[in-house]
Amino acid sequence: MSGAMKDPVQIRFSGSGGQGLITAGVILAEAAMLDGRNVVQTQTYGPEARLGSSRAEVIISKGTIAYPEVTVPDVLLCLSQEAARKYAMKVGPETVVMLDSTNIGEDIPASGRVLRLAITDAAVKAGGRVVANTVSLALMNAIVPVVSRGALSRAIEERVPAKFRELNRRAQEAGEALAREVAAAV
Amino acid sequence: MSGAMKDPVQIRFSGSGGQGLITAGVILAEAAMLDGRNVVQTQTYGPEARLGSSRAEVIISKGTIAYPEVTVPDVLLCLSQEAARKYAMKVGPETVVMLDSTNIGEDIPASGRVLRLAITDAAVKAGGRVVANTVSLALMNAIVPVVSRGALSRAIEERVPAKFRELNRRAQEAGEALAREVAAAV
Numbered sequence: 001m002s003g004a005m006k007d008p009v010q011i012r013f014s015g016s017g018g019q020g021l022i023t024a025g026v027i028l029a030e031a032a033m034l035d036g037r038n039v040v041q042t043q044t045y046g047p048e049a050r051l052g053s054s055r056a057e058v059i060i061s062k063g064t065i066a067y068p069e070v071t072v073p074d075v076l077l078c079l080s081q082e083a084a085r086k087y088a089m090k091v092g093p094e095t096v097v098m099l100d101s102t103n104i105g106e107d108i109p110a111s112g113r114v115l116r117l118a119i120t121d122a123a124v125k126a127g128g129r130v131v132a133n134t135v136s137l138a139l140m141n142a143i144v145p146v147v148s149r150g151a152l153s154r155a156i157e158e159r160v161p162a163k164f165r166e167l168n169r170r171a172q173e174a175g176e177a178l179a180r181e182v183a184a185a186v
Numbered sequence: 187m188s189g190a191m192k193d194p195v196q197i198r199f200s201g202s203g204g205q206g207l208i209t210a211g212v213i214l215a216e217a218a219m220l221d222g223r224n225v226v227q228t229q230t231y232g233p234e235a236r237l238g239s240s241r242a243e244v245i246i247s248k249g250t251i252a253y254p255e256v257t258v259p260d261v262l263l264c265l266s267q268e269a270a271r272k273y274a275m276k277v278g279p280e281t282v283v284m285l286d287s288t289n290i291g292e293d294i295p296a297s298g299r300v301l302r303l304a305i306t307d308a309a310v311k312a313g314g315r316v317v318a319n320t321v322s323l324a325l326m327n328a329i330v331p332v333v334s335r336g337a338l339s340r341a342i343e344e345r346v347p348a349k350f351r352e353l354n355r356r357a358q359e360a361g362e363a364l365a366r367e368v369a370a371a372v
Contacts, residue, residue: 026229033231042254043212043227046220068228068254149275161347 009146010070013136014087015079015100016052020133023159025056031147031155032060032164036176040068053082061168062144075144076112078134079119084124096144100132115143115182122174133162138175143182192248196256199322200273201265202238206319209345211242214323216249217341218246219331226254238270242278247252261323261330262298265305271293282330286318301329301368308360317357320346324361329368 010027013021022043031039040059057070072092078084079100088110091097095112102120119139123132135155141152151174160168197214199207208229212268215227226245258278262269265286274296277283281298287307305325309318320342327338339358348353 026208026212029231037230037231041229041231043215043225044251044254045215045223045225045227065230068230099331146281 005144005146006074006174007063008059008065009074011060011075011077011140011146012070012073012087013056013077013079013082014083015052015054015077015116016082017077018052019129021054021056021070021077021079024137025058026158027059027155028058028147029136029153030159031151031161032058034151034154035147037062037147038065038144040065042068053080053086057084075140075146078110079103079132079142081105081108084110088114096140097142098136100136102138114180117178117182119175119178122165122178123171126174131167133173134168135175135178138172139178140163140175142176142179190301191330191332192260193249194245194251194354195260196258197244197261197263197326197332198256198259198282198333199242199244199263199265200269201240201245201263201318202268203236205240205265206316207240207242207263207265209248210346211244211321213338213341213345214244214333215246216345220337220340223248223333223335224251226324228256230253239266239272241269261326261332263326264296265289265318265322267291267294270296274300282328285294285325287324302365305361305364308364309357312356312360313353316322317353319355321361321364324358325364326361328362328365335347 013024016158017022028038034038037060042057049112059065073095075096077098081104084104091112095114097110097114099116100119101116102118119135120129123129123135156168187324192347199210201207211227223246228243229302245251259281262283267290270290277298283296283298283300284307287302288304305321306315306318309321313330342354
């Protein structure tokens with residue numbers, strides 16, 4: 001998962017409502033913008049959203065972005081079992097698929113380069129499940145660096161209310177620690 | 187501007203960074219979802235975003251949304267002079283164009299059905315320019331009702347931190363009051 005980053009790079013975050021994935025998408029887009037990239041960030045809500053599922057997509061490029069929707073994701077994050085059922089097989093062989101093993105059973109099939117990680121557990125340890133989104137962002141960006149670390153930190157700081165900054169800093173560190181565990185295990 | 191709402195309806199919010207337009211886009215999308223609509227909500231960041239401009243788009247439909255980008259907006263909001271220069275002539279004859287006269291000079295040309303309204307002034311009176319986005323949402327939805335009032339109120343309440351709820355309620359009322367002034371003047 002090292003080497004030159006694809007351009008454009010397509011990222012899909014999925015989970016249930018309340019997991020902060022729209023905020024995660026906005027933060028990642030703002031970080032990429034701070035890096036001087038062109039970005040399209042999209043939320044799509046359908047009838048399924050009313051049942052509690054949530055999806056945010058980010059496309060990042062040095063050039064113009066011709067088509068604003070993710071076709072084949074380079075990175076897929078699934079934070080809920082329902083999201084994994086819906087998206088985890090709709091990937092390419094090179095897609096990095098990050099499944100939150102706190103919420104998603106091992107019996108749920110996934111394709112691509114599958115990583116099963118206890119994301120929500122790490123968030124709870126860092127201070128609350130509400131920061132599963134920040135843990136995910138830091139984890140993803142440590143495994144597949146789509147934006148600079150400095151830009152991501154700044155975008156988190158700018159988007160998060162002041163009183164949650166310390167919590168989000170801890171969440172960011174927890175995500176990076178989880179990434180190091182993955183690297184050590186591979 | 188009464189009668190049956192177009193479907194899909196295409197809305198473009200534009201202004202400068204820090205005016206909360208991305209949050210406005212997310213809130214409007216969540217309100218439409220509460221109404222049972224399909225929604226695509228997009229932020230596009232380009233090199234111009236680094237210079238401080240911001241754009242959020244929302245497309246709302248009872249059916250499937252084939253193309254996720256706004257082609258000709260049904261509603262355009264411009265909160266900054268730069269945004270007005272960029273977008274206010276890129277509309278159709280039926281587009282409702284809302285220009286914030288607090289920030290945009292009368293010499294800036296605009297096409298469509300042009301309304302020049304002191305949005306930021308109204309926000310300041312309601313408690314702070316930080317709620318120009320909520321004033322805009324309530325104003326727009328009173329003039330061109332794209333979502334139900336109840337859904338908009340609930341989406342604002344759910345998205346805004348608890349301690350800013352009262353401020354945002356005042357901003358919502360200020361937007362609706364501004365819309366009544368427009369109706370009285372027409």
